[in-house]
Amino acid sequence: MAVSNLIIINAGNFGREVHVWARQAIQAGMPWRIKGFLDSRSAILDGFDYGTPILAAPEDYRPQADDVFLCAVGDPQGKRHYTTMLEARGAQFTSLIHPTALIGHAVRIGTGAIICPLTQLSCDIELGRHVMFGTLSSGAHDIRIGDYSQISGGCQINGHATLGEGVFLGASVTVLPKARVEDWSYAGAGSVILKRVKTRTKVFGNPAVQIGTVD
Template sequence: MMEKGRTIIVGAGGFGRELISWANDAHVAGRVPPLAGLIDDDSAAMNGFAYSVGLLGSIADFVPQSRDQLLMAIGTPRIKDRVAALLGARGGRFTTLIHPTAVVAGSAILGYGVILCPLSLVSADVHVGELVSVNVLTSIGHDVSVGRYSTLSAHVDLTGGVRVEEAVMIGTGAKLLPRVKVGAGATIGAGSVVYRSVPAGRSVFAAPAKTLRQAQPPEIAAR
């Protein structure tokens, strides 16, 4: 029997508003408690939108109740990390949301706070770390690992054996070819086709993906 309580979405941007529907679907399927609302530091975040739930208050001031189950709706990994630490220090618990239409292999391992949106796929022997977001129609192939706090946008394809370290942002429609490794804190631009490993902290874009030019330190640029 599902523990009584309430579900609260952390972040009221576009992804947070999408999660209203996905959380309601998961509640009907008996996977999460009923949705109570959202929290966000922008008090006007829900202005102009008509939903059955609204803002409960700010992230900065929110104190979780003992049975609250939190859903992380923040996409930027570094902010996701900071907010998770803030709420965790107050006793907040992030729950995993698996939409009823998502497909998860029995051999896959999911960390806490993972979000699997509609029609996403997690294949055989995959490991998905804590607080990873997997948006709609995204596919994670066999033997892939995705590090904590990472965000996979819609229509992303991680093919077999890919290694994504923590806090990686992958844009819409990106494709990572087999056994590619992506270092911590890297960014993969929308529509990129990545066929070679990406160092930590780098940003790549286009098809095939190219590394963005890095700015020179002031002392070098001045020479």
């Protein structure tokens, strides 16, 4: 099997985590070699021992023939910006499914997704492109999650719930069965979503109530 050169967009906090998980995926058989990071902050890895270079700023990099990409940007709008920019230059994105993730039957995972350690996805699930599903989070049957959404660690998304495009769930958010979280909305850590979060709404609490809007 041909080996691809993996490039991680963002060398910050989440980028370093993705680097660790990518190495573990390689050990489990993924045909990658880690080529480097894309980040405009040339000194961001100073003091860390990763042995992986920052190749360029994302704005300056031109994809090469054997490159594949993962976007480790936690903000959904930033993720859309960088992936769209690089895709326009011909970048090919791959998906990272950690070896410890439990993936059930008829789980459809879009290109560019990052499925973190100890995630559980049961059955008949659809995840869009560039979705991140965080460590120790679980997705029950028949959930739908739109492109660019970010599901932080410890979340529980229950059966038939729907998350739109660009949704951000903070750590340990619970989404109740059949609830709907609309596009580009934000739920703060620990929130419990009962029914509906409107487009570009920021919510927090148990039960989750609106505390602002998302620009």
